[in-house]
Structure formats: structure tokens, C-alpha cells
Amino acid sequence: MKQAIKKEQRHEAILSSLAKLDYLTRSQLQALHNLGSARNASRVMKSLEPYVTKFLDGEAVYYLTKEGRERTGAKKVRKRTIQARHFIMRNDLYIALGCPKNWRNEVKLVVKDVVSIVADALFVKDGRYYIIEVDNQQKMSVNKAKITKYRKMVELGVFKTEPRFVWITTTEYKRKRLLELCKGLDAKVYLASEFH
Structure with a gap:
């Protein structure tokens, strides 16, 4: 029971991060949510389908699907785009600067x-x-x-x-x-x- 609650809280936290930051790489998600190894991070993200989808840009880049936006209340529609690199660079700074609460x-x-x-x-x-x-x-x-x-x-x-x-x-x-x-x-x- 405790394990299931903890798993659900982790899923909510990951979806909230994607709602706030638009696009996150696998390594950024590992850093933000203590997901451990690349293999474990990929497994956790696979368990979040159908709320997230991904594309490859050096490594997996994740963003919310329509179902993910509905679940989190996110309004902006994100798609696979070359502009995602801009967001990823910005998120690198967000993480490096200690994830400021009022960012x-x-x-x-x-x-x-x-x-x-x-x-x-x-x-x-x-x-x-x-x-x-x-x-x-x-x-x-x-x-x-x-x-x-x-x-x-x-x-x-x-x-x-x-x-x-x-x-x-x-x-x-x-x-x-x-x-x-x-x-x-x-x-x-x-x-x-x-x-x-």
C-alpha cells in the first residue's frame, strides 16, 4: 500500500515538472526526481504512458500528451519540435540554479x-x-x-x-x-x- 502511494506521488511530481517546464530530457528527469539509472528512469517514464510521449534528440526528450495536459491542467500544447532545445537549455539552468520555487x-x-x-x-x-x-x-x-x-x-x-x-x-x-x-x-x- 505504501509503495503504491509513493509511486503515485512520484508520478504526480514528474507530470507536474513536465507541465511547468514543457520538455525534459531523461537525464534532467533523473536529476529532478532521483530516478537512479538511465534504465530505471526509462522504465518509470514508460509507466507514465499515455500521459507522456517522447522523441530522441541525443537522448529521450519527454513532454505531456493530451491526456497528460488534462490530468495536470496544463494549457500549452507541446509537440516534437526543434524549438525543444531552447526549453531543454533553459531547464538545465533551472536545475543548475537549484530549482527556484518562484521560477x-x-x-x-x-x-x-x-x-x-x-x-x-x-x-x-x-x-x-x-x-x-x-x-x-x-x-x-x-x-x-x-x-x-x-x-x-x-x-x-x-x-x-x-x-x-x-x-x-x-x-x-x-x-x-x-x-x-x-x-x-x-x-x-x-x-x-x-x-x-
Whole structure:
């Protein structure tokens, strides 16, 4: 009886994670839910059919089916897509930063009619904003425009404490370029390869 309850709680926790984070790799699920070996993680995820489905992108990538969305109350329909890599990179940061409880994805920040921007994610820790940005296949001109908007928000005194900008990107060249663009801001840039 206890075993069945524990199994059900684990299933609910996994489905909730997928509802919140959209796409999760097998290794991310192992890290988030202590699933042990790759073989055990795959077995646990197989037992969650028909609520989850997967595709391969280096490793298994899981997301909710229609039944999974209905069970969790998730509204967004996710499909197999190349954009999933963007979500996976963002989730690597979510895990690396300790799974902040107040983490929110796709947050629109608006300062009257002056500046408007959508952060890939953000959370607050000790009264300080952490703004998450993912650069998977984005043009550097788009990143530059975003950084300019963030700089404007800092100059306007939008944040009580200077925010920390946390980026994840794909190449050493892009990391150096982002750090140059963020000069004067509190910014940290990770490479996606650091997490795998």
C-alpha cells in the first residue's frame, strides 16, 4: 500500500515538472526526481504512458500528451519540435540554479510605454531578480537589442537591487560576445555543453 502511494506521488511530481517546464530530457528527469539509472528512469517514464510521449534528440526528450495536459491542467500544447532545445537549455539552468520555487518562464517585463521585453525566465532570490536568457539559435543582433532594453531598465531604476543576468549559449565565441555586450551588468554566461 505504501509503495503504491509513493509511486503515485512520484508520478504526480514528474507530470507536474513536465507541465511547468514543457520538455525534459531523461537525464534532467533523473536529476529532478532521483530516478537512479538511465534504465530505471526509462522504465518509470514508460509507466507514465499515455500521459507522456517522447522523441530522441541525443537522448529521450519527454513532454505531456493530451491526456497528460488534462490530468495536470496544463494549457500549452507541446509537440516534437526543434524549438525543444531552447526549453531543454533553459531547464538545465533551472536545475543548475537549484530549482527556484518562484521560477517563472516567459515573463513579460514592461516599464510604462518606455521598455517592454519578454525574459525567457526569471526568479527572485534574497530580494534580487535573476533574469534568464537562452541563446540557442538566436542572431546576436537580437541578443544585443535585448541587452540594450535590460540596460535601459537598470538605468531607469526598475530593480531595487541590480539584477543578475544568467545566459546559456552554444559556443565559446557566442559566450565571449555576450559577455562583451553585457559589460557593466552583473552577467554570467554558461555553455550548454557544461551541463552534458
